[in-house]
Amino acid sequence: MAPVNIAVVGLGYWGPNLVRNLWETDRVQVVAVCDPNPRARGPIARRYPSIRAVASYEDLLADEDVDAVAIATPVHMHFAMARAALLAGKHVFVEKPMAGRSQDCLELMALADERSLVLMPGHTFLYSPPVRKIKKLLDDGELGELFFATFSRVNLGIHQSDVSVVRDLGPHDFSMLLYWLGKPTFVRAIGRDAVGSGQLDVAFVDMGLPNGALVHMEFSWLAPTKLRRTVLVGSGKMVVYEDTSPEQVRVFDRGVEMIEPQSFGEYQLSYRSGDVLSPRLDADEPLRLEMQDFVDCVASGETPVSSAALGYSVVQMIEATENSLTFNGSPCSLGAEPGEQRQAGDRRRSDGGMPVVGRLAAPGV
Ligand SMILES: NC(=O)c1ccc[n+]([C@@H]2O[C@H](COP(=O)([O-])OP(=O)(O)OC[C@H]3O[C@@H](n4cnc5c(N)ncnc54)[C@H](O)[C@@H]3O)[C@@H](O)[C@H]2O)c1
Incomplete structure (x- = not known):
């Protein structure tokens, strides 16, 4: 099978990581890199002399040798650059989030569908x-019925000037939640710009899942220590996932059960405190697996694990969070039909008795 000819666009902090991983990926040839900044192109041109380094994105898209592009430019450029590439007939990998607005994601998805492009x-x-290990535990039913999940992503982080902490940190946890458990039915959030930088630097986001499980996420650039911690509590087992820990995933055989009453009204609780298991994890680099999935899907026409539909739902969740923040923490539904947007003050429609700020419906995540 002929290799996929790919070009990496944007060679700032992240783009060179895409080049390195694609260079090591099977069935792909990195034929070009593109960045208008000569200082960004220089180091790549020196390290990989066989890769053509170009300044103009338009020239790159006009090159018929290029089958696919991997875009790692600033977020506000994602939509226009992905759209131009799809219109030029190229398969597109674009860094998260796919676009700033969910309606722009839908436009990209329609273009890709029409042209049978990834x-x-x-x-x-x-x-x-x-994250894959936890997905397997959930799919295998190891946790039993999921009661709730909490996600903490806080540290003394760099305050971004152009995006809030929700847009900066949220996509990671939103994507994991969608991958593991699907789309929430509602989102509600509070937050504040604590240091007065003009952007929210702390946000607390609550969600409900269709099966009744509750989710709480906290995002902040203001915290004394770095915390990357997710806890999943099920009726069977509990999981703690800490990216910063040497044992990244721990599975606790712990829980509480109701004991059948011996006589009327004598319910008792039984506490289970069993083994703690730290499962063996593969050592693969996530970015290499991600690049391999993209290349494989370009070759096969299949849908990647990180699908456009999931990326769309991530952007919907960002928007629903921002809507809720605008309306002082009112719940926002993610399930409303397109065009059916209501403000929180309107209590004629409700979701579990709560006011709803509707968002666009997702195409099947
Ligand atoms: N998946 C991850 O874990 C991860 C990690 C970091 C960054 N990112 C994403 O990567 C993207 C880039 O982030 P970054 O930190 O590298 O930004 P950056 O500002 O360091 O780099 C962006 C680069 O894009 C270039 N650029 C601007 N206009 C261009 C154009 N028209 N054509 C080609 N190149 C152009 C700039 O010159 C710059 O070199 C963002 O979307 C970010 O969210 C993802």
Whole structure:
């Protein structure tokens, strides 16, 4: 089978990682890199002399030798650059989030569908061994019925000037939640710009899943220590996932059960405190697996794990969170039909008795 000819676009902090991983990926040839900044092109041109380094994106898209592009430019450029590439007939990998607005994601998805091209957002966490392990535990029913999940992503982080902490940190946890458990039915959020930088630097986001499980996420650039911690509590087992720990995933055989009453009204609780298991995890680099999935899907026409539909739902979740923040924490539904947007003050429609700010419906995540 002929290799996929790919070009990496944007050679700032992240783009060179895409080049390195694609260079090591099977059935792909990195034929070009593109960045208008000569200082960004220089080091790549020196390290990989066989790769053509170009300044103009338009010239790159006009090159018929290029089958696919991997875009790692600033977020506000994703939509226009992905759209131009699809219109030029190229398969597209685009860093997360796929676009700033969910309606722009829908436009990209329609273009990719019409042209039978792969459109893949770069949600790298979906390829990380701990996240995949937890997906398997959930799919195998090891946790039993999921009661709730909490996600903490906080540290003394760099305050971004152009995006809030929700847009900066949220996509990671939103993508994991969608991958593991599907789409929430509602989102509600509170947050504040604590240091007065003009962007929210702390946000607390609550969600409900269709089966009744509750989800809480906290995002902050203001915290004394770095926490990357997810806890899943099920009726059978509980899982703690900590990216910063040497044992990234721990499975606790712990829980509480109701004991059948011996006589009327004598319910008792039984506490189970069993083994703690730290499962063996594969050592693969997530970004390499992500690049391999993109290349394989370009070759086969299949849908990547980090699908466009999932990327669309991530952007919907960002928008629903922002809507809720605008309306002082009112719940926002993610399931409303297109065009059916209501403000939180309107209590004529409700979701579990709560006011709803509707968003666009997702095409099947
Ligand atoms: N998946 C991950 O874990 C992860 C990690 C970091 C960054 N990212 C994503 O990668 C993307 C880039 O982030 P970054 O930190 O590298 O940004 P950056 O600002 O360091 O780099 C962006 C580069 O794009 C170039 N660029 C601007 N206009 C261009 C054009 N028209 N054509 C080609 N190149 C152009 C700039 O010159 C710059 O070199 C963002 O979307 C970010 O969200 C993803």
